[in-house]
Amino acid sequence: MNKKRNSWIGVLGVLIGLLWLFPFYMILTNSFKTPKGIFASVLSLPNPFTNVNYGDSFKALNFISSLTNSLIITVCSVLLIILCSSMAAYALQRNKSKLSSSLLLLFISAMLIPFQSVMIPLTANFGNVHLLNMYGLMFMYLGFNCSLSIFLYQGTLSSIPIAMDEAAEMEGASRWQIYYKIILPILSPMTVTVAILNIIAIWNDYLLPSLVLPQVQYTIPLQMFNFFGEYTKQWHLALAGITLSIIPVIVFYLFAQKWIIKGVTDGAVK
Amino acid sequence: MKNKSLSFWLFLTPTLVALALVVFIPMLEGLFYSFTDWDGLSFTKVVGFKNYMALLQDKAFGNAFWFTVAFVIVTVILLNVIGLGLALLVTQKFKGNNFLRAIFFMPNMIGGLILGFIWQFIFTQGFSALGSALHMTVFQNWLTNSLTGFWGLVIVTVWQMSGYIMIIYIAYLQNIPSEVIEAAEIDGASAWQRFTRITFPMIAPAFTVCMFLTLSNGFKIYDQNLSLTNGGPYNSTQMLAMDIVNTAYNSSDFALAEAKAMVFFLIVAAISLVQVFYNRKREGDF
Numbered sequence: 001m002n003k004k005r006n007s008w009i010g011v012l013g014v015l016i017g018l019l020w021l022f023p024f025y026m027i028l029t030n031s032f033k034t035p036k037g038i039f040a041s042v043l044s045l046p047n048p049f050t051n052v053n054y055g056d057s058f059k060a061l062n063f064i065s066s067l068t069n070s071l072i073i074t075v076c077s078v079l080l081i082i083l084c085s086s087m088a089a090y091a092l093q094r095n096k097s098k099l100s101s102s103l104l105l106l107f108i109s110a111m112l113i114p115f116q117s118v119m120i121p122l123t124a125n126f127g128n129v130h131l132l133n134m135y136g137l138m139f140m141y142l143g144f145n146c147s148l149s150i151f152l153y154q155g156t157l158s159s160i161p162i163a164m165d166e167a168a169e170m171e172g173a174s175r176w177q178i179y180y181k182i183i184l185p186i187l188s189p190m191t192v193t194v195a196i197l198n199i200i201a202i203w204n205d206y207l208l209p210s211l212v213l214p215q216v217q218y219t220i221p222l223q224m225f226n227f228f229g230e231y232t233k234q235w236h237l238a239l240a241g242i243t244l245s246i247i248p249v250i251v252f253y254l255f256a257q258k259w260i261i262k263g264v265t266d267g268a269v270k
Numbered sequence: 271m272k273n274k275s276l277s278f279w280l281f282l283t284p285t286l287v288a289l290a291l292v293v294f295i296p297m298l299e300g301l302f303y304s305f306t307d308w309d310g311l312s313f314t315k316v317v318g319f320k321n322y323m324a325l326l327q328d329k330a331f332g333n334a335f336w337f338t339v340a341f342v343i344v345t346v347i348l349l350n351v352i353g354l355g356l357a358l359l360v361t362q363k364f365k366g367n368n369f370l371r372a373i374f375f376m377p378n379m380i381g382g383l384i385l386g387f388i389w390q391f392i393f394t395q396g397f398s399a400l401g402s403a404l405h406m407t408v409f410q411n412w413l414t415n416s417l418t419g420f421w422g423l424v425i426v427t428v429w430q431m432s433g434y435i436m437i438i439y440i441a442y443l444q445n446i447p448s449e450v451i452e453a454a455e456i457d458g459a460s461a462w463q464r465f466t467r468i469t470f471p472m473i474a475p476a477f478t479v480c481m482f483l484t485l486s487n488g489f490k491i492y493d494q495n496l497s498l499t500n501g502g503p504y505n506s507t508q509m510l511a512m513d514i515v516n517t518a519y520n521s522s523d524f525a526l527a528e529a530k531a532m533v534f535f536l537i538v539a540a541i542s543l544v545q546v547f548y549n550r551k552r553e554g555d556f
Contacts, residue, residue: 010364016356017370020377023388023429026396042399084284091281103282110541114490116514117535120524121296121303124310143292146285175277204381206493207515221383224499228387235391242387245445246380253379257372260379264434265441268483 031239038235053240060239065216066223067248070203072136073219077141082191085146090179091151094165104154107147115144115208115224123211137212141202149194152267156190157183163225196256196263203249220245273316287521297535304528310518313525321529330505331530334513341509342488345427349484352428353435360436360467361443371440375433382430386497389426393498416506419499423507426494431487435480442476443469478552482545489538509533545546 030038031053032046033135057063088107092100126136160183168178184191206221213222224245252253304321306313308419325331360371393412401409412418446469454464492511495501501508501516508516514534518527 006364009359009362010366013359013362013364013367013370016359017373020373020429023377023392026392027388030391030395038395042395043403084288087281088285091278095278103286107285108288110289112539113293113297114511114533114538116490116492116511117531118293118296118300119515120310120518120527120531121299122292125291125296125299139288140292142285143288150285156291175275175281179281200379204383204493206381206383206496221381224351224384224387228497237393238387240390242384242391245384249379250376252531253372253376261371261375261437262379263377268434268438268479269441 014151027242028238030235031243033236034233035234035236042108053236054244057227057237057241057244060237061220061223061227061244062218063223063244066220069134069213069217070219070248071196073137073209074202074218077138077145077202078195080138080142081198083146084142085149085194086153086184086187086191087179088146089150090155090183092150093154093157094162104150107150110147111151119208121210126212131213133214134217137209140197140212141206144208145198149198152194153190156187160186182194190266192259193263193266196260197267199252200260200264215224217260220248271437273329300528300531302524304532306525308525308528310522310524317525320523322533325529325533327528328530330508330517331510333505334508334510337416337420337507338489341423341427341491342485344424345431345488346481346484348424348428349431349435350480352432353480354439355441356432356436358469361440365472371436374436377430378434380430382426382491382493383497385426385430389422389429390498393422405528408420413499414503416503419502419507422498423491423494423509426498427488427491430494431484435484438480438483439473439476442473446472459539475552478545478548482541486538486541489534489541510537 007019026042029043029044029046032049032051034050037046037048037050092104122140126140127134129134131139164182164186165178168182174180204221206225209219210222210225213219217241218226224241227241228238231241303313305318306316356374360367360374364442380388380511390413397409397412401407413422450468451464454468459467490511491509492515495507495509495512501512510530511534514527514530517523
């Protein structure tokens, strides 16, 4: 009885799963069609099959350059966020005073402020000091994303006994050594969570980099937006471009799926 | 670490400086500029509440506000119903449930901008092909008016975020001890009774988390809006975030944009604060 019920649920699951995958099917199949092929039928499989679209959109998207920019910006920003947020969380958690709880509250209250409320003065200020480039952007990501990261680290730190610090201090370790050699390694499960949440947010971000980056430093979403504007209605190229731009994300997802799901759960539930 | 110790402050300096320069100082400047005739570079005088009065008269802002409110109501309901439905589905025992979970979450990995482009193709090309095949006019001319633009945005958001909401519900569903469900089953409770009397009350906290998450995300949506409809036709599908960006960077009306940005802040912050108080109160009840 139960077995029969479960197989029906399985069938239902597969149907909904196929519905969920349908957009990907549409993008993938049509990206291998000629313009005529798309016009003739968008629902059928590619006939004739062509992969010219990929070469063309690869060039038009400046794919190697935008992929490199995306990687540099994401990796550097995330490393910066991990290092600075864990340091700050450590200092705040190990200091039991009114000051440190007010500082924590300050960090958390920053999460209430939406990006659109600060973007105009922010970009004006950074423009004045010539920091509208990827270095300025990395610093901005630190400012926007450190609050959540500190909050997450802070929760984990409270479960690390202070006796660990004290023992190391007796041995003559400096504060930095205690943090770097003892605390940071213990924090690594949370570091994975912090990294995942920030990677997803920064890799996909569009509005902030579009206000900050010069054209030579364009990331994939920015390049994609320009590309789409240029090739409106040339769906064969646009679709190949879309497919190219989501390949890195899908590859990352396939390899890190377990950690991603855990990270996203931690980030939302804590 | 003591307040006065050098290391305490050294450890905090990078994030405090970043937070001040990136969030708090621009926020205060923005607040001040919203009371001036700022043009993005400089201002000549303080104008009091003039920008806020202009905002009340601003048709685009009013439109964007009501469009966003309607969007948020619809997506909060749909995302929670579908997210919970998917969570219940993939926590059943059948082959491939983990694989399905991965599929449902996948759209969430891709940025809103690219998702909007993907669906632009489906709504304009795929839907019209489907419409001619089925001889149904419902599928024709999507994204060319505000109604189909609205539902287009809803569909994209639901497709993207349901998997995320599902993940949160799963986390809570897995915390329900299986003995409780089994005991109810032995006592003769039907599947519906088990769901309404046991499962649902036990995942009530998840419902709060997800509701506020979908609520504040809904208000802040920009990327999908930009790539799917770009606010069109005639700004009828423009949401709050996009209206602020366009007021500043297309109309160069920076002071008005700042006033809008401050109102936007009040809306988003109010939602989060209500959530915090609500959670405090609930935790107090236990």
